[in-house]
Amino acid sequence: MILIKDGRILTMEGKCYEKGSILIENGKIKEIGEHIVAPLDASIIDASGKIIMPGIIDAHCHLGMWEDAIGFEGADGNEMTDPITPHLRAIDAINPMDRTFKEAYEGGVTSVATGPGSANVLGGQFAAIKTYGDRIDDMIIKDPIAMKCAFGENPKRVYHDRKQAPSTRMATAAILREILFKAKEYAQKLEKAKEDSSKKPAFDMKMEALLPVIKGEMPLKAHAHRADDIFTSIRIAKEFGVKITLDHCTEGHLIADAIKEEGLSAIVGPSFGDRSKFELKNLTFKTAGALSKKGVKIAIMTDHPVIPLQYLPMCAALAVKAGMDEEEALKAITINPAEILGIDDLVGSIQEGKDADIIIWDGHPFKLDSHVDYTMIDGKVVYKRK
Structure with missing residues (x-):
């Protein structure tokens, strides 16, 4: 399991979490919310101050x-x-x-x-x-x-x-x-x-x-x-x-x-x-x-x-x-x-049950000086900015 926590989540489903978390299991989005308790075996990605959006x-x-x-x-x-x-x-x-x-x-x-x-x-x-x-x-x-x-x-x-x-x-x-x-x-x-x-x-x-x-x-x-x-x-x-x-x-x-x-x-x-x-x-x-x-x-x-x-x-x-x-x-x-x-x-959106294709940005994606910090595809971190 992976828990992305405390980021600003743009779900593309009409709802935005100013400080939300996403729990990922077996390549899928299992849970989205503001107060998710991470399982003991979960890997944690701290997204504080970051923007999270669908791939x-x-x-x-x-x-x-x-x-x-x-x-x-x-x-x-x-x-x-x-x-x-x-x-x-x-x-x-x-x-x-x-x-x-x-x-x-x-x-x-x-x-x-x-x-x-x-x-x-x-x-x-x-x-x-x-x-x-x-x-x-x-x-x-x-x-x-x-x-x-x-x-x-x-x-x-x-x-x-x-x-x-x-x-x-x-x-x-x-x-x-x-x-x-x-x-x-x-x-x-x-x-x-x-x-x-x-x-x-x-x-x-x-x-x-x-x-x-x-x-x-x-x-x-x-x-x-x-x-x-x-x-x-x-x-x-x-x-x-x-x-x-x-x-x-x-x-x-x-x-x-x-x-x-x-x-x-x-x-x-x-x-x-x-x-x-x-x-x-x-x-x-x-x-x-x-x-x-x-x-x-x-x-x-x-x-x-x-x-x-x-x-x-x-x-x-x-x-x-x-x-x-x-x-x-x-x-x-x-x-x-x-x-x-x-x-x-x-x-296409961050929704429970969908593929965990998720991007974490250090700024707004429309700002030219923003960077992708993480790219996840099917729940796997395929890119992490050093």
């Missing part, structure tokens, strides 16, 4: 897919030979030995959704993982967690250079519609085959990968920066009755009312950096706050390695500087991404 979560990154300081040999996030690759799985490319995992958990990031890039119309399957470990199979929270799809400049640029479709936004949308229609038809044939096995279609790995999407069990994770691309992603999702998350959502602040009306969440970022392409011309840290004030559930993301994961708190702090409510910004890197990803039963 930070990035809802969209490419951790382990593009290895650090390598180049082509470590670039495994985009299979740029076919615009439709739903059968690719992130877990087959993630290298947890990459040093950016250590940098992530030392910076307080304990869980991420990581997966393929945006070169393809359908890029493959994202996974939710913990950031500590040396074998990806032991780090998985949920796999697959989403199906990556992409709109806008990236797929058209990649395949224009190859002189094949899509080289326009029209073709991107048409290709996505076609594959979703085929997946829907494939699912219908499988259903009919339950009564007559002779009607069972030939095995198709791409179609099999899309069945959870068609059945509404797994969302499309839509890379869309520009407002028109955001609307196209919504249009197609509604046509096929599939779930969707709006990732990047760079021009979301320009269409905040519409996003709220659609009842969708937004995973916003990366907002730190230059406007490297036309669809980023309206890039601003104001987006997250503008959407949040309309009542849209927001997660803030790094798109690592675009922004290294350890700087996710800084990105949230810059959103606050641009007008976002501080409490909402904290939620945007903890409980909100957990809820958007559908893993909030395990992570």
Whole structure:
């Protein structure tokens, strides 16, 4: 057992303990309160004067897919030979030995959704993982967690250079519609085959990968920066009755009312950096706050390695500087991404029964001179600042 005692606890569950303690047993949070009596065999972490919060979560990154300081040999996030690759799985490319995992958990990031890039119309399957470990199979929270799809400049640029479709936004949308229609038809044939096995279609790995999407069990994770691309992603999702998350959502602040009306969440970022392409011309840290004030559930993301994961708190702090409510910004890197990803039963807040993914700071996480003193993942101290 471990007892973290006498720290200021930001639970992300609507309650804050000014001087609270947390009892951890078998990797889970057993008890939270102001006066917890430590069992005799418990290890004690004195958090007096410190801030305790749940492990930070990035809802969209490419951790382990593009290895650090390598180049082509470590670039495994985009299979740029076919615009439709739903059968690719992130877990087959993630290298947890990459040093950016250590940098992530030392910076307080304990869980991420990581997966393929945006070169393809359908890029493959994202996974939710913990950031500590040396074998990806032991780090998985949920796999697959989403199906990556992409709109806008990236797929058209990649395949224009190859002189094949899509080289326009029209073709991107048409290709996505076609594959979703085929997946829907494939699912219908499988259903009919339950009564007559002779009607069972030939095995198709791409179609099999899309069945959870068609059945509404797994969302499309839509890379869309520009407002028109955001609307196209919504249009197609509604046509096929599939779930969707709006990732990047760079021009979301320009269409905040519409996003709220659609009842969708937004995973916003990366907002730190230059406007490297036309669809980023309206890039601003104001987006997250503008959407949040309309009542849209927001997660803030790094798109690592675009922004290294350890700087996710800084990105949230810059959103606050641009007008976002501080409490909402904290939620945007903890409980909100957990809820958007559908893993909030395990992570995202300090609550009895959840995984003991806990960060202890020596100051407020939005202050640049604050340090992570402890990182705990599944109740294990994986980092302690000397």
